[in-house]
Each structure stands twice: as structure tokens, then as C-alpha cells.
Amino acid sequence: MGRYVARRLLQMIPVFIGTTLIIFLMVHILPGDPIRAMWGDKAADPAQVAALRADFGLDQPLWKQYVDYMWGLLQGDFGKTFGGREVADEMSEAFPVTLRLTMVALIIEIIIGIGLGAWAGLKAGKAVDTGVLIFTLVVISIPVFVLGYLARFVLADELGWVAPNVQDSTDYAQLFLPGFVLAMLSMAYVARLTRTTFAENLRADYMRTAMAKGLPRRRIVGVHLLRNSLIPVVTFLGTDVGGFIGGAVITEGIFNVQGVGNLLFKALQGREGSTIVGVVTVFVLIILLINLVVDLLYAVLDPRIRYA
Amino acid sequence: MTIIEETSSVPTPRSGDSDTTPLLEVRDLHVEFHTRDGVAKAVNGVNYSVSSGETLAVLGESGSGKSVTAQAIMGILDMPPGSIPQGQILYRGQDMLTMSYEERRKIRGRKIAMIFQDALSSLNPVLSVGYQLGEMYRVHEGLSRKAAKAKAIELMERVNIPAAKARVNDYPHQFSGGMRQRIMIAMALALEPDLIIADEPTTALDVTVQAQVMDLLADLQREFNMGLILITHDLGVVADVADKIAVMYAGRIVETAPVHELYKRPAHPYTRGLLDSIPRLDQKGQELYAIKGLPPNLLKIPAGCAFNPRCPKAQDICRTDVPVLDPVTEQDGTELPGRGSACHFWKETIHG
Incomplete structure (x- = not known):
């Protein structure tokens, strides 16, 4: 177990270097000159441009830039934006917001997704089951931004039940609607996955044994069925957390949440290389760590799985 | 009143009930x-x-x-x-x-x-x-x-x-x-x-x-x-x-008997077939007997005795009348306790 974790952590190093390099190269391949773009349509003084370029190290060869960046990263320095702010500061403001949004989305996904799925799975083939399947199919078919704008338009603008923009990201009541929109798609998948595993495990031999033991129905479903059915669902939920953090770009845009998605979007527009690479690097780290946690959790949930 | 009724329905101890119910x-x-x-x-x-x-x-x-x-x-x-x-x-x-x-x-x-x-x-x-x-x-x-x-x-x-x-x-x-x-x-x-x-x-x-x-x-x-x-x-x-055996075929009991009686003298052709299909050391080298055919489709069980399509002794009556589980007796009519066979020709099977 300890060896397994150590090996997995070591494996992260090449993945980490590889992803940062790819992102770094991609940002620099983009056409246009971010320094020159600061002047917009006005004529720029070439001396000033050159000075700024030297300031940000953009006059160096690409490999040197990468090595410098990585060296800085190892010392905890994510670099500066063109506006002169520390990228680390920007991220430490944005990440907690997105994490809170992710938490809200995850809780909604777990409660509604697993709840709906379990209900449908226990009544497989009945009207409830068909209803849930149709509902989830509709949700899956609608793109997130359509759903998001629709929710905002109806619930906030027309009915006025919630504020259209998130003013205070520490207020979980305000995060509910964006969290819900963010969770919708995954929730539909979780519901379907839960439904399938429930319906399948319901016919398992050990369920018949549990019945023959004279256990109350609550216990048969709540202990014997649930423990077995949640194994694939938990795995899915785990990988989903990474998806939420990365996928919040659209939702954060719709509801004006000042999170990582927003930061990344603005950075892309401004060609802020160090911000983009910094944010994506942290994404990569989070996803790698979550995958490790999910894999370890898998062994906890299913004793048949052993790591060596 | 109700109390008396309730006590009567309480299961009696294990030792006391074996002979009645x-x-x-x-x-x-x-x-x-x-x-x-x-x-x-x-x-x-x-x-x-x-x-x-x-x-x-x-x-x-x-x-x-x-x-x-x-x-x-x-x-x-x-x-x-x-x-x-x-x-x-x-x-x-x-x-x-x-x-x-x-x-x-x-x-x-x-x-x-x-x-x-x-x-x-x-x-x-x-x-x-x-x-x-x-x-x-x-x-x-x-x-x-x-x-x-x-x-x-x-x-x-x-x-x-x-x-x-x-x-x-x-x-x-x-x-x-x-x-x-x-x-x-x-x-x-x-x-x-x-x-x-x-x-x-x-x-x-x-x-x-x-x-x-x-x-x-x-x-x-x-x-x-x-x-x-x-x-x-x-x-x-x-x-x-x-202690005793019930042989089932197509959802019915076709023969019941105390265990050793059944092995000695089966009273149903199906039981006989089952016993004959056990490999035996003294018949080494010979072809092993097998009951021909397949168990019936439960969606359409054959008319009459369900075993009739596979039975080597089937007669016309077997294709029309469902045999009931009759008590099996010795040739002279003495009862064999616990024995029964659902075959029209159980007499021939056990004594023949």
C-alpha cells in the first residue's frame, strides 16, 4: 500500500513535466504578440516593447523560458501577470471560490443523482424508472450554457427568486443556482450509473441471501445493496470533482462567479502566459491527486481489490 | 378469550410436537x-x-x-x-x-x-x-x-x-x-x-x-x-x-420413498433412469446409460405424464392422463409406508 502510493506519487513527476511543457508550448504557439497588444491600435515605441519583453523574459529562447518558469515554480513562484500582479495571488483569490462552487455542485450531484438513481433502480421497469431515464436523457442532451442561461433567465431575471450574479462567493445560498447548473450534467450521469448498478445488484445472489436471513428491507437495501452499488458511483464522483473545477469556466461566466474559470478565461483573452500555465498546472495537480485518492478509496470500498 | 387463543398459537417446544403436526x-x-x-x-x-x-x-x-x-x-x-x-x-x-x-x-x-x-x-x-x-x-x-x-x-x-x-x-x-x-x-x-x-x-x-x-x-x-x-x-x-427422498420432474413429485428403498427398487421409470445413469465400477468399460431427451419446456409441459416423451415404457395412456402420486404396495398388497409413485405402470416398474 505504502509502496503503491509512493510509486503513484513518483509517476506524477513525468506527467507534471509533460503537461506543463505542452501547455507552455501551446501558449507560445498562439499567434499575436501579447506585449504589442497592450498598446492596442496605437503605435508602440519599439524600445518600450523590447524593454517589457526583456522584463518578462520573452526575449529568451523558448527552452530557457520554460526552464526559468519551472525553476521559479519549484521555488513557489508562479510568475507575474503583465499587469504586474503575482499570479499566485490571483490564484489564491480564485481557487477558494471555485472550490466552494465545486463543493456545492458535488453535494447536489450526490444527493439528487444517487437519490434519483436509487429510486429508479429499485423500481426498474416501472413508470418512475422510465421517468428518470427520460429526465436524465433530456439533461444530457442540453448543453450546459443553454441550461445555465435558461436557469438564470427564468429563476433570476423573470421570477426574481435568486440574484442573477454571485456577489459574495462565501454565501452558499448564492452559489446554489450556479452549483446546480454545474452539477446538472454529471448528476444525470450519476443517476443513470446508480440506477444500473442498483438494478443489477438487486438480482445478485447475496441479495437473496440477505433476504433469506430475514433482514428488514431497510437493511437489505441500505447495507447490502448500497455498499455494493456505490463502488462504481464513488469512482465516477471522484473523477468528476476534477471535471467540475475545470468545467466551471462556462458556469462561472454565466453567473459572474470570480473563480478559476473566470480567471483562466480572462488570461486566455489577454494572452497571460504565466497565468494560463499556472492555473492549468494546478488543475493537473488536483486531478492527479484526486485520481490517486479515488484509486485508494476503491480499495477501501471493495476489499477484493489489493494494491501492490 | 383472546389470551387463550394466543397461547394456543404459540409454537410448542421442539420435543413435544414431532408426532402430531x-x-x-x-x-x-x-x-x-x-x-x-x-x-x-x-x-x-x-x-x-x-x-x-x-x-x-x-x-x-x-x-x-x-x-x-x-x-x-x-x-x-x-x-x-x-x-x-x-x-x-x-x-x-x-x-x-x-x-x-x-x-x-x-x-x-x-x-x-x-x-x-x-x-x-x-x-x-x-x-x-x-x-x-x-x-x-x-x-x-x-x-x-x-x-x-x-x-x-x-x-x-x-x-x-x-x-x-x-x-x-x-x-x-x-x-x-x-x-x-x-x-x-x-x-x-x-x-x-x-x-x-x-x-x-x-x-x-x-x-x-x-x-x-x-x-x-x-x-x-x-x-x-x-x-x-x-x-x-x-x-x-x-x-x-x-431419511426419505422426493424425486421431482417438471414441477411434480414423481416418486417418494424412504432412502434405501428407492435405491433398491425404484417405482418410477424416471428414478430408474437416474439410478442407471450413475457410473458403476462393476460396469467399467460399458457405455453409461443416459435418459434420452431434455427436460420439458416449462412453458408447454407435455400432456399426460410430463416424462412420457423420454420414457422407455410410455404407452398411449401416458400421453393423455396425468398420473397421480399413488401409494406403492408390495405384490401381495401389503403397504409400503412412505412410498408413492406417479406412474401409470408403477407395478410393472417396481415388480417387473
Whole structure:
């Protein structure tokens, strides 16, 4: 177990270097000159441009830039934006917001997704089951931004039940609607996955044994069925957390949440290389760590799985 | 008034009731499964009974309805698609089919327990065996988690699992096949039920372990004076432990007999066929007998005797009239207690 974790952590190093390099190269391949773009349509003084370029190290060869960046990263320095702010500061403001949004989305996904799925799975083939399947199919078919704008338009603008923009990201009541929109798609998948595993495990031999033991129905479903059915669902939920953090770009845009998605979007527009690479690097780290946690959790949930 | 009525329905102690009402009596039980292709008649009027300390072996091919009958007794049939249109299952004289869900649940596991065929899939893979054994005490007797675990260790020792204390937190997949089946037996035995239904308990095991498991089951049955219904298709297993045998075919009992009588003189051509298809050392080198054909499709059971298409002795009457389970007698008419055959030509079969 300890060896397994150590090996997995070591494996992260090449993945980490590889992803940062790819992102770094991609940002620099983009056409246009971010320094020159600061002047917009006005004529720029070439001396000033050159000075700024030297300031940000953009006059160096690409490999040197990468090595410098990585060296800085190892010392905890994510670099500066063109506006002169520390990228680390920007991220430490944005990440907690997105994490809170992710938490809200995850809780909604777990409660509604697993709840709906379990209900449908226990009544497989009945009207409830068909209803849930149709509902989830509709949700899956609608793109997130359509759903998001629709929710905002109806619930906030027309009915006025919630504020259209998130003013205070520490207020979980305000995060509910964006969290819900963010969770919708995954929730539909979780519901379907839960439904399938429930319906399948319901016919398992050990369920018949549990019945023959004279256990109350609550216990048969709540202990014997649930423990077995949640194994694939938990795995899915785990990988989903990474998806939420990365996928919040659209939702954060719709509801004006000042999170990582927003930061990344603005950075892309401004060609802020160090911000983009910094944010994506942290994404990569989070996803790698979550995958490790999910894999370890898998062994906890299913004793048949052993790591060596 | 009501108090008197209530006391009369309380089950009498185990020792006092053996002569009057049997522990379990199945009367004219029918089970159907409603499928898309039609109604599959899995059980068509089964009668049998078991008393304390007695072992009834139910013998038959796959699909003969022996397991379905057992599941109907346990109340673990999938309904729907299954249904019980007719019949009674009397536990100590009370019809379990008319009981409420809760009443039946309290009998399950506590009074009537079941041992399943494939212990690996029948035990929950993600719960430790200690938890699964202890669950019986926690649910039925309200013991604490800790006390239940102690009881679970005791149980594991009773079914001869070595190092029970160390293994109580292991999971089913960490045990060998024989040990797993012992755990299944321990689970059934936990609350010292009146009756155990063992559904092919040794099918998934190799021969040496089969013998161990059957011996264990027989010992424990004797120790607790339990009734045992042994469902099997293995004639060798039956001979050692059973008191009486019921042979099933297409959802009906075609022959009943005390165990040794059946081996000596079968009174039904199907039983004869089964016995002839056992490999024997003294007939080494000869072709082994096999009953021709396949078990009938339960969606359309043949008219008359269900066995007639495969029967070497079938006559016209077999294709039209369903034979009833007649008592079997000696040639001179003396009764043979416990024997019955559902064959129009049982006389010729047993005496011919």
C-alpha cells in the first residue's frame, strides 16, 4: 500500500513535466504578440516593447523560458501577470471560490443523482424508472450554457427568486443556482450509473441471501445493496470533482462567479502566459491527486481489490 | 378469550410436537412465472412434509422445480414475475402464505434458514464474514456489534474453521470454497433454526470437501434435532444423509420413498433412469446409460405424464392422463409406508 502510493506519487513527476511543457508550448504557439497588444491600435515605441519583453523574459529562447518558469515554480513562484500582479495571488483569490462552487455542485450531484438513481433502480421497469431515464436523457442532451442561461433567465431575471450574479462567493445560498447548473450534467450521469448498478445488484445472489436471513428491507437495501452499488458511483464522483473545477469556466461566466474559470478565461483573452500555465498546472495537480485518492478509496470500498 | 387463543398459537417446544403436526408441510403448491413468452409452470402441485430431526432429500434435474419450491418456502421468490396461484406452506400448522411480510421475515433465518449453492456469490463480497454472521444476532436478537462479533467467532469455531478469531474480519473471497460453504452453513445455523433448507450445498465443491461439508451438516442436524430439506441432483450425497427422498420432474413429485428403498427398487421409470445413469465400477468399460431427451419446456409441459416423451415404457395412456402420486404396495398388497409413485405402470416398474 505504502509502496503503491509512493510509486503513484513518483509517476506524477513525468506527467507534471509533460503537461506543463505542452501547455507552455501551446501558449507560445498562439499567434499575436501579447506585449504589442497592450498598446492596442496605437503605435508602440519599439524600445518600450523590447524593454517589457526583456522584463518578462520573452526575449529568451523558448527552452530557457520554460526552464526559468519551472525553476521559479519549484521555488513557489508562479510568475507575474503583465499587469504586474503575482499570479499566485490571483490564484489564491480564485481557487477558494471555485472550490466552494465545486463543493456545492458535488453535494447536489450526490444527493439528487444517487437519490434519483436509487429510486429508479429499485423500481426498474416501472413508470418512475422510465421517468428518470427520460429526465436524465433530456439533461444530457442540453448543453450546459443553454441550461445555465435558461436557469438564470427564468429563476433570476423573470421570477426574481435568486440574484442573477454571485456577489459574495462565501454565501452558499448564492452559489446554489450556479452549483446546480454545474452539477446538472454529471448528476444525470450519476443517476443513470446508480440506477444500473442498483438494478443489477438487486438480482445478485447475496441479495437473496440477505433476504433469506430475514433482514428488514431497510437493511437489505441500505447495507447490502448500497455498499455494493456505490463502488462504481464513488469512482465516477471522484473523477468528476476534477471535471467540475475545470468545467466551471462556462458556469462561472454565466453567473459572474470570480473563480478559476473566470480567471483562466480572462488570461486566455489577454494572452497571460504565466497565468494560463499556472492555473492549468494546478488543475493537473488536483486531478492527479484526486485520481490517486479515488484509486485508494476503491480499495477501501471493495476489499477484493489489493494494491501492490 | 383472546389470551387463550394466543397461547394456543404459540409454537410448542421442539420435543413435544414431532408426532402430531410436521414441522413443515407443503400442500398442493403451485408456482408460476409470468414471462414474455407465456406462463412457465415451475411447480405444479407439490406435497411434502418434514419433521424435526428428519432429512428429506429433493432430487431432480435442473428446472424440475426443486429450488423454486424451496424459494417459495423461504418467501424469497421474485414476485413478480413469480406467483403462487394455489397451495399452502404450513410451518407448525400455520400457513405462511397468508402471513404478513413482517411475520414471515421473523421466521426467515430464525426458524427456517437456507444454505445456498454457490457460497462465493451468495455471500456479500464487500462485507466481512464476521459482519455477515453477526448480522443474524444483531437483527434478530438485538445484540451489540461487539457481542455479535463474539458470537460470530463462536459460530465459525462450531463449523470447524481454523483460527476463527483471526479470520473473523476476512472477506468471503479470502476463504477457500469449502470454508466459504462452512460459513454459509454457520450463517444458517446461527439462531438454531427448526428447519434448514440446503439448496445443492456441495455442488460447487470438490469431492473430498463435499464429504466434509455433508458430514458437518449431518452432525449439526443431529445435534440440534433440526429438520433438513436437502435439494440436490447428486444421488451419492443423498444416500448417506437422507431419511426419505422426493424425486421431482417438471414441477411434480414423481416418486417418494424412504432412502434405501428407492435405491433398491425404484417405482418410477424416471428414478430408474437416474439410478442407471450413475457410473458403476462393476460396469467399467460399458457405455453409461443416459435418459434420452431434455427436460420439458416449462412453458408447454407435455400432456399426460410430463416424462412420457423420454420414457422407455410410455404407452398411449401416458400421453393423455396425468398420473397421480399413488401409494406403492408390495405384490401381495401389503403397504409400503412412505412410498408413492406417479406412474401409470408403477407395478410393472417396481415388480417387473
